[in-house]
Amino acid sequence: MYPVSETIKTVLKEGSNTIRVSFTNIDGPAACKLALRIHQKTGQQVIIQSDDSWEWTPGQTNERSTHKAQWKKAAITNFQKSWSQTDTAFAEENYLNDIKEEYRELNRALSSLLVAVRAPGIVSKLTSLLSTQTSGETNLAPNEADLKRIAKRNAGYGRAVTGVLNNRTDLLQIHYAYILRTVNEKELWTNADRKAYFTWLNRAQTWTGGNSYRKFLDNIEVESLNGFTENEKLALETLGVRKPYIPPPLPKPEGPGQKWTVDTVLASTDAGMKTRRNFAHGKRTFEAARCIVCHRFDGNGGATGPDLTQAAGRFKMKDLVEAIVLPSKAVSDQYQAHVIQTVKGKVYTGRIISESENDVTVVTDPEDATKFAVIERDDIEEMFAANQSLMPAGLLDQLNEEEVLDLLAYTLSRGKARGPLFKKKK
Structure with missing residues (x-):
C-alpha cells in the first residue's frame, strides 16, 4: 500500500x-x-x-x-x-x-x-x-x-x-x-430531511460530550443555515423543523417612563453618549423592553424580527431612533405585515413566511413563531400589505433616560462589551 x-x-x-x-x-x-x-x-x-x-x-x-x-x-x-x-x-x-x-x-x-x-x-x-x-x-x-x-x-x-x-x-x-452542514443547496433538501436533521441536533444536545461539545453542535447549526433568509429560518421554526426561541423570564423596566419622541431621544443622546455607557445595563434593558423576544442579537433571541447584531453597520443614531420610536415609518419588505381576508370573512394579520401555488403560511403572533395559519389560496378573498408594522409603537415609553441610552449603546455594540461607547471618556 x-x-x-x-x-x-x-x-x-x-x-x-x-x-x-x-x-x-x-x-x-x-x-x-x-x-x-x-x-x-x-x-x-x-x-x-x-x-x-x-x-x-x-x-x-x-x-x-x-x-x-x-x-x-x-x-x-x-x-x-x-x-x-x-x-x-x-x-x-x-x-x-x-x-x-x-x-x-x-x-x-x-x-x-x-x-x-x-x-x-x-x-x-x-x-x-x-x-x-x-x-x-x-x-x-x-x-x-x-x-x-x-x-x-x-x-x-x-x-x-x-x-x-x-x-x-x-x-x-x-x-x-x-458533513451535511455544507449542503446549502436548498433544492437538495425536503421538509422531511430538514425536520430529521434539526430533530437530531436537538437530540444530540442531550448527549454527554466534552467541554466544547455544545459549541460544536451550535456551529453545525449556524453553518447549516448559511444562505437562508430570515423568512426561511422562521419557516423552519413554524413548521416544527427547527426549535423556536423560548425566552427566559425577563426583567421588568426600571422606569419611571415617559412619552419618548424622536426629538427627545436624540436630545438625550447628544449629551448622554458623551459619557461612558453601561453594556450590562443595556443588555438588561434589551430584555426588559422585550426586544430579545423578536430580535436575535449576538447569537441569542427570536427570529420574527431582523437580527440586530450588525445594526451599527446599517443605522446611524437618528435612523435607529426613528426605527424604534416610529416602527411603521419604513418597513422592509421582508418583515412587512399582510392582511388576509378569507371568503368566509375571517381575517388574518401577520408576516408571510412561505407561499406555494396552493397555500400561504402566515405567522400571526410576532412574539411566537409557533402561532401561525396555513390558508388555502382558494379560500382567500383579499390579501394586501398592512400599513402598520408588526413592531408596536411606544416600546421606549416604559424606560427612563439611562435605560434608553444604554439600550441604544448596546444595540450599536455588535455585542462587544469593550466597544467605544463603553470605554471611560477622557
Missing part, C-alpha cells in the same frame, strides 16, 4: 487530466478519502476503480470480507455537480444503498465522498440514518466491556463512567451531521 501523501505527490507530478485511484495499491475507505483530497487540491477528475481480483481484507476495517462487486466499476467518474444518468444510477444502486449501520468505517468514506459531489439522494439517505436509534459508537475505549469493568472499581467515578456510557454520543451520526 502506498502512503496517501506519496500518492498525492505522484498525482501532482504527473499532472494528467484524469487520475485513477486503484484498489490494488490502497484500501477502499482510504481510496475514497484520497480521491476527495486529490480533487480538493487539483480540481482534477478522479476515477476510483478496482481489479476483478480485488477483495476486502478481513479485519482490515472490521467491514465485510469482500466488497468486490460494489467496487468493480468506477465509483465516481466526475467530481462536478453534473452527473450523467449512468453515473447517478450507479451511485444510487451501489453506494447510497451500501451506507448501512454495520459498515462504519466504509460509511465515513462513502458519505464524505457522496456529499462532496452532491450525489442525488445522499441528503435523504443520511438524514434517514440520523433518525435511527443510535448504537452509541464512541472513542472512549475500543471495548465497551473495558469501561463497564472500570466503572465497577469505584462507586465515585464509576457513576460518572456509567452516566457517559448510558448517554454517549454517536460519532458516526455526528460525522453525518457535520
